Amino acid sequence: MFSLFALLSLLYGASSLSLEVGNKQSVCDAATLITDGIMDYYEGTRYGGAVGMFQPPYYWWEAGEVFGGMIDTWYFCQNDTYQQIIYDALMAQRGTGNAYMPMNQSLTEGNDDQGFWAFAAMTAAERNFTNPPSKEPGWLALTQGAYNTMWQRWDSGSCEGGLRWQIFTWNSGYDYKNTISNACLFNIAARLARYTKNDTYADTASTVYKWLTTIDFMQLNGDSYSIHDGAQIENNCTVINGAEWSYNYGVLLGGAAFMYNYTGEQSWETEVGRILSGMSIFLNDDVLFEQQCQSSNTCNNDQRSFRSIVSQMLGATAKLVPSYTDQIMNILEASANGAAASCSGGSDGHTCGIDWSKGSWDGMYGLGEQISALEVIQNTLVLTMPGPVDNSTGSSQGNPNEGIGFDETSNPHQITVTQKDKAAAGIVTFIVLVIALALGAWMIV
C-alpha cells in the first residue's frame, strides 16, 4: 500500500503537506493546498451543477459549513482566489425569503441546516467580506432573515420551548428537539447581539441557553458540561438521547464566547470555561477527535465535518475570551499538526484523513476531512488578525425585519415546480443528446 502511494506520488509529482505552526506563509500554503482538494468536490463551477452545492452525497448544510471556512481562508491568508465563488454561493442559496431557505431544499432542510448557512453569512459580516450591491440584502440582513424565521418557530407547545430539529412537518425528525438546532439559534443570536448591539438578540440567546440547561440537554457535572443530542417531544423531552457530538459543544462554546465579549459578564465567561472543560472528551493529548464515532469507524459524512465548525468556534473563543486563549491555542496547534500529518494521502499526496493522532494518512477521505483540516490549521492564525468586526467597524448592511412574513408553507407548491423544471431539463438534455448523436453519425458518414 505504502509503496503504491509513494509510486503514485512520484508519478503525479505530488508533495505531501508540510506545516510549521506559527509561520503564516507555511499555514497559508497548507490551507491553499487543502482548499484545492475541497474544490474537487464542488459542482457549482461544473456544467449543469448548482452554484453553492457540493456533489452528492454531501448535503446542502455542509456546503454552508465549507463556505464559512473558505471565508476564513480569504481573511486569514488574504487570498481572494475563491472570493467570487464564495460570494456567488452565499447569494445563490439565500432563497426567495432572504433567510437561507431555498425552495428546492425543503425535503432536507432542518433548523440546524439553515443555521449553518446563517453562520456563513454571519462570518461574512464579521470578516467584512465583499458586500453585495446596496439593492441586495447584506450578509447581516441575510443572517437576520435566518434568525427571524428560526425564532418564529420557537415552540412552547412541548417541552416548555425549544426549536424542533426539522422545519417542515413532512420531514422525519419533526417530533425531535435537538441541541444543535437550538445551539445554532443561540450562536446566531449572540453574534447578532454583539454585531448590532441590539439587546433583543441577547435576550433570545439567554432564553435559548437557559432552555438547553433546564431541559437537561446540557448537564452540569461539577465544573463541566455534558451536552447531549436531543429528545423526542412525545415524552416531554425527558428521554434524552445521550450521544455527545463535538459540534454541539463547539457551537455553544462560540455563542457563549460572543455573549461574554458583548456583555462583559463574568457568568458568560464561566459558561465558556464549563463547556470547554466538557470538551476534554474530544481530546487525545490536545488533539481533537470525534469520540462518538471515530474509534468505531462509524462517522458518517456529516459527522466527519464536525471538527470544522468546532475549530472555527475554538478560534473565535480564543480571540474573544482572553482568559482562555492559551488553553485553546494549545488545542488548535496540536490538532493542526496532527491534521497536517493526516493530509498526506491520495493521488495528490495531500488528501486529508480523519485520524489526527496517527501521524500519517489513515486512508479516509472526503469533504468533511478536508474542511475540518482546513479550519483547524488556519485557525492557528487567529491571533495574528483582528477579531470579528461589529457595526462600528464593519460595513455589512442589515435589516432587522428581513425574512419576517416569509411564507414557508409555500414550499410544497415550489417542490412541484422544481420537479417540473427537472422534467423539462431532462427533456432538453435528451433532445440535445439526440441531436449530438445524429450529428456524430452524420460526421462519421
Ligand SMILES: *[C@@H]1O[C@H](CO)[C@@H](O)[C@H](O)[C@H]1NC(C)=O
Ligand atoms: C491563493 O490561493 C490559490 C488557490 O488556493 C493558490 O493557488 C495561490 O497560490 C494562493 N496565493 C498565495 C499568494 O498564496
Ligand SMILES: *[C@@H]1O[C@H](CO)[C@@H](O)[C@H](O)[C@H]1NC(C)=O
Ligand atoms: C435551488 O434553487 C436555487 C435558487 O434558489 C438555484 O440557484 C439552485 O441551483 C437550485 N439547486 C438545486 C440543487 O437544484
Ligand SMILES: *[C@@H]1O[C@H](CO)[C@@H](O)[C@H](O)[C@H]1NC(C)=O
Ligand atoms: C432589534 O431587534 C429586534 C428583533 O429582531 C427588532 O424587532 C428591532 O427592530 C431591533 N431594533 C433596532 C433598533 O434595530
Ligand SMILES: *[C@@H]1O[C@H](CO)[C@@H](O)[C@H](O)[C@H]1NC(C)=O
Ligand atoms: C415537562 O417538563 C418540564 C420540565 O422540563 C416541566 O416543568 C413540565 O411540567 C413538564 N410537562 C408535562 C406535561 O409533563
Ligand SMILES: *[C@@H]1O[C@H](CO)[C@@H](O)[C@H](O)[C@H]1NC(C)=O
Ligand atoms: C472582546 O474581543 C476583543 C478581540 O476581538 C478583545 O480585544 C477584548 O478584550 C474582548 N473583550 C472582553 C470583555 O474580553
Ligand SMILES: *[C@@H]1O[C@H](CO)[C@@H](O)[C@H](O)[C@H]1NC(C)=O
Ligand atoms: C450600531 O447599532 C446600534 C444599535 O442598533 C446603533 O445605535 C448604532 O447607531 C449602530 N452603529 C452604526 C455605526 O451603524
Ligand SMILES: *[C@@H]1O[C@H](CO)[C@@H](O)[C@H](O)[C@H]1NC(C)=O
Ligand atoms: C470594511 O469594508 C469597507 C468596504 O469595503 C471598508 O470601507 C472598511 O474600511 C472595511 N473595514 C475594515 C475594518 O476593514
